[in-house]
Amino acid sequence: MFIVVVGAGRVGSSLSRAMLADGHEVSCLDEDPESHARLDTGLERSWEDSGGQFTVGTGLEVDALRAAGIERADAFVAATDGDNTNIIISQIAKRKFDVPMVVARILDPLRASWYEEQGLHTICPTRIAIDMLEAEVRQAAEKLSSGALTGRGNGGGGEPEA
Amino acid sequence: MPEKMYAIVVGAGKVGWNLGRELIEKGHEVTLIEKDQDRYQTVEQELEHNVQYGDASELWVLERAGISRADMVIAVTGDDEDNMLICQVAKEKYLVERIIARVNNPRNREWFDLLGVRPHVSATDLILRLIEHEVPDYGLIHLLDLPEERLEIIEMLLADDSPVAGEKVGDLNLPEGSLLISVLRDGRGFVPGPDTVLEAGDEILAVLDPGVEEDLKRFFGSDGTEPETSQVGKV
Numbered sequence: 001m002f003i004v005v006v007g008a009g010r011v012g013s014s015l016s017r018a019m020l021a022d023g024h025e026v027s028c029l030d031e032d033p034e035s036h037a038r039l040d041t042g043l044e045r046s047w048e049d050s051g052g053q054f055t056v057g058t059g060l061e062v063d064a065l066r067a068a069g070i071e072r073a074d075a076f077v078a079a080t081d082g083d084n085t086n087i088i089i090s091q092i093a094k095r096k097f098d099v100p101m102v103v104a105r106i107l108d109p110l111r112a113s114w115y116e117e118q119g120l121h122t123i124c125p126t127r128i129a130i131d132m133l134e135a136e137v138r139q140a141a142e143k144l145s146s147g148a149l150t151g152r153g154n155g156g157g158g159e160p161e162a
Numbered sequence: 163m164p165e166k167m168y169a170i171v172v173g174a175g176k177v178g179w180n181l182g183r184e185l186i187e188k189g190h191e192v193t194l195i196e197k198d199q200d201r202y203q204t205v206e207q208e209l210e211h212n213v214q215y216g217d218a219s220e221l222w223v224l225e226r227a228g229i230s231r232a233d234m235v236i237a238v239t240g241d242d243e244d245n246m247l248i249c250q251v252a253k254e255k256y257l258v259e260r261i262i263a264r265v266n267n268p269r270n271r272e273w274f275d276l277l278g279v280r281p282h283v284s285a286t287d288l289i290l291r292l293i294e295h296e297v298p299d300y301g302l303i304h305l306l307d308l309p310e311e312r313l314e315i316i317e318m319l320l321a322d323d324s325p326v327a328g329e330k331v332g333d334l335n336l337p338e339g340s341l342l343i344s345v346l347r348d349g350r351g352f353v354p355g356p357d358t359v360l361e362a363g364d365e366i367l368a369v370l371d372p373g374v375e376e377d378l379k380r381f382f383g384s385d386g387t388e389p390e391t392s393q394v395g396k397v
Contacts, residue, residue: 084243088277
């Protein structure tokens with residue numbers, strides 16, 4: 001399929017390379033021309049020679065979106081470093097350009113969950129990290145109270161020392 | 163508008179700071195939210211507890227400012243995405259009845275409309291409209307757009323070859339959904355009666371339903387080649 005990715009930072013560029021490697025057509029849009037170098041990283045040939053597209057511009061510029069090919073995109077990923085930018089441009093992709101699959105990276109869990117409820121598909125890395133850390137700490141607490149883990153002997157939520 | 167309302171103003175730049183001060187002087191309750199620490203401290207020296215420090219696109223910051231009881235949210239930061247998001251959340255999540263958003267880049271106007279963030283105000287557009295008003299040879303000018311109420315007030319100059327020049331107002335068969343409300347002649351405005359005879363060079367003010375502009379332009383003989391006026395800055 002044809003994927004438009006806005007934001008060629010760490011997340012956007014890795015995702016773009018992975019999708020290209022899977023055999024998809026990928027077009028990246030970033031306001032910083034230098035971000036192109038990140039797309040080349042680890043590729044044998046340049047991003048373009050490997051089949052990728054790169055456009056300089058922002059996700060709010062209708063000309064840049066069109067140049068990146070949004071009108072024929074099957075999927076749209078908003079992965080800039082700005083939560084609000086990602087929220088706004090993914091709504092543009094959905095409402096103005098009818099892109100069938102739209103997903104936005106949103107770091108703030110509160111904004112992510114509210115917009116998810118409104119029907120915007122969001123990925124919240126912070127939420128994922130919180131959930132994983134919670135699970136990790138809970139697991140340690142359980143091990144401690146069951147005796148599988150040796151604590152420092154100062155309680156810490158486990159059974160008081162005999 | 164309630165006599166005394168509670169307004170949250172986001173962004174304590176030049177616009178927000180002055181706006182906040184004016185609203186307070188008019189007796190309204192105001193909270194300004196500013197995310198830049200230095201700027202916050204500067205403004206706080208004058209407006210004290212009326213300013214809060216924080217990023218208003220974080221929902222808890224809006225909640226701390228009491229958004230659920232706000233009568234109005236005005237987003238005037240220098241960032242269009244922030245203004246759109248804050249107003250969208252204010253309107254759709256917190257059900258704030260009145261929102262006003264500042265448009266920094268007129269090209270983003272389309273997105274404010276797309277997301278239902280209205281009314282929005284753009285200084286660039288306001289100035290452009292003034293320029294159009296000052297330029298003698300113009301077509302149709304929007305003086306006021308009230309999209310919610312479905313009402314517009316426009317101004318038009320009657321050209322020398324206007325088919326209505328020399329006609330009595332009472333004899334005019336105006337396009338449906340339009341009403342002539344005033345005539346400006348020789349720098350003086352008056353409400354026309356049925357016997358008023360229109361002259362070339364008159365400026366007329368009309369109130370109309372949206373979508374009647376083109377009919378009205380044809381009616382008064384503007385050939386439509388004048389600078390296109392925009393549907394902008396719906397104040």
